[in-house]
Amino acid sequence: MLILLPPSEGKTPAVSGPLFDPGQLHFHPLNDARKLVLAALAEASTGPDAHAVLGVGPSLAAEVARNTILEESPCAPAHRIYTGVLYDALGYEDLTEAQQRKADDAVVVISGLWGALGFSDPIPAYRLSMAVKLPEIGKLSAFWKSHLAGVLAEHASGHLVVDCRSSTYAAAWAPEPSSAAAVNVFQIRNGKRTVVSHFAKHTRGELARHLLTRPGADPATPEQLLAAVAEKWDAELVPATARKPFQLNVILPGQGH
Template identity: 60%
Template sequence: MLILLPPSEGKTPALRGPAVDWTALGFPELNPYRAKVLEALGTVSAHQDALALLGVGASLRDDVERNTRLHAEPAAPAHSIYSGVLYDALGYRSLTPVQRRKADESVLVISALWGALRFGDSVPAYRLSMGTSLPDVGRLAPFWKEQLGDTLSAAAQGHLLVDCRSSTYAAAWAPPAQQTVTVNVFTESGGVRKVVSHFAKHTRGELARHLLVRRGKAPGAPSDLLKAAREKWEAELVPGTARKPHALNIILPG
């Protein structure tokens, strides 16, 4: 089983420690492309109109300024850099050592800057969205889609993929449909079902945690994932096709 997560927009910078060690990152074949994005990000972030170019507000000025010195910034494991609703619900710090090892092996984060990261890969905090366009790189989702295919398809062999990404980050890699289950979250009241956003992030984080802490074998097929989800939620599985992934729909009370 591999759990695909988006990064969080908000990140918690490491206060001390060494800078990123590129040779220690997972998927080292991506390093030339990571370096290209990082260089373009540093150039844009030093521009007088950097906030507008990156599509962020004035409150994030310090984050954007940090982008200009990422080679030297302290790095920390991805699970501690990424913060926010989904990652709070996953709660890496409260996992047992065995569960943490399982998370480090099972969780992949699709990143606008790094392409793809293992949960234990150490990186600095940065500010960059997959929807951004950078000079000499272009829009990041198409850029990474061209680079990630072979790498992640090889990593995915033999695994059920539990896709908890948002649509922006899902655009960067289309995993093999037959072995992938996308996770949707709805509320239902009076027979009326509605898509939720904020609670979807929280519930996806809870699902990731549940899959990491539950006893027994990790789900190896979509039907196994449905059984695991039903241990905590009302859920249904929508079968996929040769080109469309399966869908796990988690239904919350309205």
């Protein structure tokens, strides 16, 4: 089982730690592409239009400035750098050592800067969304799509892929539809299903935690995934098509339910 996560938009910088070393990251074939994006990000972050290029406001000036010194910044494991609703709900620090090892093996974070990361890979805090179009690189989702295809297809071979990414990050790599399930979250409001982004992030984090902590064998098929998720939530499974993976719809109760 592999669990795909998006990064968090906000990051918690490491106070101390080793400097960035691409040799410590998973997926070594991506290192040349990572180097290109690192350089393009540093250059874009020094420009007069840096905030417009990166799609951030003036309140994030310190984060934009940090983009120019990433290779001299202290690093920490990705699961500690990434914070926010999804990562809080996953709660890595509260897992047992065995569960943390399982998370380190199972979780892959798809990133606008790094392409793909293992959960324990040491990285600095940075600011860059997959939706950004960097000068010299272009739109990051398109850039990474060509680089991730072979690397992640090989890594995912023989595994069920549980896709908890947002659409922005899902655009960078599409797993084999027959062995993948995209997690969607709906809430019932006035008797109708509604998409709610905050609850979606929280629920995807809780779902990842449930899969990492539940006893028994990991789900190996979309049908087994549905059974595992149904231990905690109302859920349904929509069959895959030639181009679209299974859709695992988690349905939260709400107003009017």
